[in-house]
Amino acid sequence: MSAFLQIQAIEKRWAHDVTIGPISLDIARGEILALLGPSGSGKTTMLRLLAGFETADGGRIAVASEDVTTVPPAQRRFGMVFQHYALFPHLDVGENVGFGLQGRGKGDEGRVEQKISEALALVDLAGYERRKVQELSGGQQQRVALARALAPEPRILLLDEPLSNLDPALRERTRHELREVIKRVGITTVFVTHEQEEAFDLGDRIAVLNQGRLEQSGAPDDLYEHPVNLFVATFVGRANVFRGKAARALGANGKGVLVVRPERLRFGAAGLPGVVRERRYIGAAAFFVVESDDQERFEVMAEPDAAKVGERVYVEATRVIAL
Amino acid sequence: MTVRSKRSDLAAAALTLLLAWLVIYPIVIVAADAAHPSALRDFFTRPGEWAALWASIWISLVSVILAAAIGIPLAFLFEWFDFPGRKTLGALIALPVVLPPLVGVIAFLFLYGESGFIARAVQSLLHLQNAPWRLQGAVAILLVHAYSMYVYFYLFTRAGLAKLDVSMLEAAQALGADRRATLWRVIVPLLRPSLVGAAILTFMTALGSFSAPYIFGGGFRVMTTQIVATKLNGDLPLAMVETVALALVAVAGLAILRRTEGDDILVALGKGIAPRPRPIRRASVRWLAAGAGWGLAVLLLLPHLTLALVSLVPYGAWTTEVLPPVINFDNYRRLFSETERLRPLWNSLWMASASTAVAVVIALVGGWLVVRRRVALRRAIEALLALPWALPGTVFAIALAITFSVHAPLQLRFVLVGTAVILPLAYLVRALPLTGRGVLAAYRQLDPSLEEAAASLGAGRWRTLARVTLPQLRPGLAAGASLAFVAALGDIVASIVLYTYETRPVSIEILSSLRLAETGVAAAFGVVLMLVSAVVLGVGARR
Structure with a gap:
């Protein structure tokens, strides 16, 4: 070319x-x-x-x-x-x-x-x-x-x-x-x-x-x-940025920054613990704002009924971008 | 620094020098020459000088008050209320604008003067021996000023009202303000820039007014007539001191009024829809308003009609009768068949055209440099273009007369007085603020991407100018140019100081016709000026 x-x-x-x-x-x-x-x-x-x-x-x-x-x-x-x-x-x-x-x-x-x-x-x-x-x-x-x-x-x-x-x-x-x-x-x-x-x-x-x-x-x-x-x-697309302990909880090795798209996060049985603070319904799915124990907030995109506000959840990543 | 911006900086420097030479240099020379001990002593010790200066100031202030008292209520009436004939009347009411100052004054003379129609009618009605009144002095001057200057308040207030956002008035009502509170707390503050603008324009026009005090003043002198009289008496040093004094009053008045202007932002905020005119519900009130409106229109049109009628009265045919016994087109025939009568008309036309054309070119170059190229000297260029507006015409007339009667090429002074150049030059100076303001405003509204679009489509500089820029600037350009042309066409202020027999314009011819008691010819000239002005202003106001 x-x-x-x-x-x-x-x-x-x-x-x-x-x-x-x-x-x-x-x-x-x-x-x-x-x-x-x-x-x-x-x-x-x-x-x-x-x-x-x-x-x-x-x-x-x-x-x-x-x-x-x-x-x-x-x-x-x-x-x-x-x-x-x-x-x-x-x-x-x-x-x-x-x-x-x-x-x-x-x-x-x-x-x-x-x-x-x-x-x-x-x-x-x-x-x-x-x-x-x-x-x-x-x-x-x-x-x-x-x-x-x-x-x-x-x-x-x-x-x-x-x-x-x-x-x-x-x-x-x-x-x-x-x-x-x-x-x-x-x-x-x-x-x-x-x-x-x-x-x-x-x-x-x-x-x-x-x-x-x-x-x-x-x-x-x-x-x-x-x-x-x-x-x-x-800037390109929605992204959650994790550092330190939170990043390690999601599977990062080392001190790097971890970027995870909201649709690449899901609620599971283990992973990064936090509390659901907000739920924004957009039709096909919902965005859940989760606050981790060190007061960091991030977004999870999941099925509309995947969690309730106030619920304690664990979040895991299906794909991460390590920077 | 690119080559392009270097070239525009060079052009800006050249334009700034040219403008400074035209509008500042003559004033500087007069100010320097006025510092003449004996002339200064004359000025400060003669009581007549102070009386004239004071008369100029108070006449101007009272003119502002009278014009506001007539113009503002009319604007509210026409902008807010609907009644039969509103649109037609609203346009008619601006008619005094088409009367050049001198023409308006002689129309008043023929109408309300001691041998005018009204005086004759009253005299014959009451079987009086003499004319019932003499139209003279301050009252006469103020009458003419009120008639010709209320239009500023009327037009400015209407424009301000049209820019008001109806939702702002509704917001005031929703917040519990009654009509009175809405008027004083919302409408008046929003109108303030318009009202102050009108006040400034009226004050400056009244301060520079020459025709009314010249014709009606008699022993009552204001500064403009005082200056011309002093110059005619040959006392140039004193005339210069008087000129500087008048200029100082103008600048001080402008500065004081400007301080009350407030923020333009207030008006710029309102982007919504103006209130629609409300129909007057009660039939009797509606017809009263319409009747009063039409009565007013007739009153406003009387001077025009008088002028037309007097222009049809042949020389010596009208002596003591209330109405002229004979009317025909003799005066017009003479005006257009005798070369010596035609000459002033031709002079006025070419001098006004030439000065307007040059003022348009200067404004275009200035607008391009100030708005498009944003040259370093842009503030200077803009100020120089606006400056002549801040000083009465008489000041410039005297300044040009003094500066350009000396041959000193090294000081950039040439003998232009007595040549055909000096009057167009004086008109040009007066035209610059008008074309400058029109073109600058239009340029600022012109989206620069239009010119870039033309360039990206392969159009060179001249094609872009002709096909895109000029058509877009046309409304502002035409408005400024038509005002400049009409002002030059009817000018008396500069003309009376600078004319020669060969270059005499119409206004001077009107004065000499009056002096020879040829009122019909004077009126015929007035009608021609009025018609040309009306046509030019009409064309200039077309969108």
């Missing part, structure tokens, strides 16, 4: 104590990469560096072996979908989608019109050319933004928190549609999100960023089952 988009030791210094990078990442042709991290982790800066809106203080960005580090955004041929879509309010849907087609001075009017309707058909908005963007729903606006970014056939597609503006009910469906369109076009994609679920669902691979550093990159299963450090373990 050769890298189509190469990010090599890219760096951005905002102030002398706020630095992003150096970060290196290789992204294959057609791959969808998620940049996942909390706010302030530098993920949006990374995306803006890729788009060319920020200039790097070091490092190199290349597409198909062509160095684009200093190429201005207008000549970079990277498509971008903005967090709030940035649709031009004074232009209609068709003019928005056609914006990137006219600037490059290729093709006649009929060709442009055809490309606009193709792009709109791709996002399931055929026939929406003359609608005003203000009249569209949030989900439709998002799709127009996608069609606009894809219409000029960019080399790379960049998405800034593409689903954060949609209400939760719509989010999951849109996520699948978005992935489907991207895969159909086959475009290499980088997107930014702070939601682990979104990253898992939409991305082929995930790069976890924290405080300007790349913590780990890999497939969703990889990150979940084999996090390289405590940050990744706790």
Whole structure:
């Protein structure tokens, strides 16, 4: 797998104590990469560096072996979908989608019109050319933004928190549609999100960023089952952290930290003793908050009737991550 | 430091220097020259000077009170109550805005002056020998000010009320506040920024007002008319001291009023829906409100109508009758067929257009540097753009007259007085705060990702400017530019100090027509100014 988009030791210094990078990442042709991290982790800066809106203080960005580090955004041929879509309010849907087609001075009017309707058909908005963007729903606006970014056939597609503006009910469906369109076009994609679920669902691979550093990159299963450090373990998915005696009670050897997912804990006859303090019912299962004898609290996911509040229990782990 | 930010810092430095040269340098020169011992002694010892200064202050304060007393109740009436004709009347009520100051003043003269319609009617009704009154002095000035300036309070209060969140009023009621308590403890504090804004605008306008005291003042002098009179008498050093005194009063007034402004945050918090106008239930009260509203509209429109009527009266045709015996289009025919009459119109149009165009370009560059590039000098640029607003027009007129009547290229002083450049330059200075504020506000509301989206779609800088930035800035830009254009078109304050015969604008021509008793021609000019102003403001206010 050769890298189509190469990010090599890219760096951005905002102030002398706020630095992003150096970060290196290789992204294959057609791959969808998620940049996942909390706010302030530098993920949006990374995306803006890729788009060319920020200039790097070091490092190199290349597409198909062509160095684009200093190429201005207008000549970079990277498509971008903005967090709030940035649709031009004074232009209609068709003019928005056609914006990137006219600037490059290729093709006649009929060709442009055809490309606009193709792009709109791709996002399931055929026939929406003359609608005003203000009249569209949030989900439709998002799709127009996608069609606009894809219409000029960019080399790379960049998405800034593409689903954060949609209400939760719509989010999951849109996520699948978005992935489907991207895969159909086959475009290499980088997107930014702070939601682990979104990253898992939409991305082929995930790069976890924290405080300007790349913590780990890999497939969703990889990150979940084999996090390289405590940050990744706790940021990606729910996690209980055990140290010392509690860790040893769950089977740790040595002084290391033990991370256990709530669904990897169960109530048993022996193990770590504690008292159930809270029960949160979520339908298929329930989360039990258990307080151990040294006042540490942790979560166990189990059958809804597995324990009662106030009950004294023993907890054992089916799989642990030792760090 | 990237190349891009270095270049914008350079541009910012150039713009700051240009603005400083335009708006600060002349003031500095006047202030320096005013430190002239004998002129200072004259100023401090002559009682007339103190009287004029004091008159300026109290006239301005009373103008604020009168304008508030008319404008605020009207705003509540139109924003909160529904009655027949509310929408139409609500728009009509802002009509005094389309009258340039001098035109409004002569309309008042034709209407309420000693030989105006009202005086003639009263005289013939009561069979009096002489006119029943003379419209003169402080009362006349205050009447004109109240008429033309209540609009500020009306518009500001309505805007403030429209921003109120209805749920905040409901919250007050739910907490047990009755109507009175809601008004004083919730509504008034929330309206305070709007009210103070209107008070500042009224105070500054009244302090800088020139037309009303010039036409109606008689022996009653305020500082603006005093300065122009002193300059016409040739006593330049004293005029400079007076100018500095007026500027100091303006700055002090602004500073004091600003302190009462309070937090803008209060208003910004309210994001909800404004209360809907309540229909007046009792039929008799509803019709009374409508009747009073229409009566008021007629009262407000009388000056406009008077102007139109007087413009149709040919020269010398109207002597003692209550209503003019002959009306025709003679005055307009003369105005548009005689080159010497057409010239002031042409002068005003091109000078206003040129100054507005340059002010728009400066505001755009300034807005881009301040908001987008966030250059180090952004505060300086913003302050310089706003500064001319804080000083009366007469101050700048005198300052420019003094600064640009000397040839000293090394001091960046050139002889511009007497050329065609000086008046557009003076208009430009006055236009900067208007276009600057409009463009800066619009730029701040413009989502930067729109421009980035254009760039990511392959649009270069100019295409982005033309296709995305300018269309988005258009409402703010058009509002600022139309106000600037209308102000320049009807300007008298700067014009009377700086005009030459060749470059005389309409306002000067109106004054000389009045002096020759050609009231019809003066009114015809006034009507033309009024119509052009109305059209330009109408276009500028379109969303």
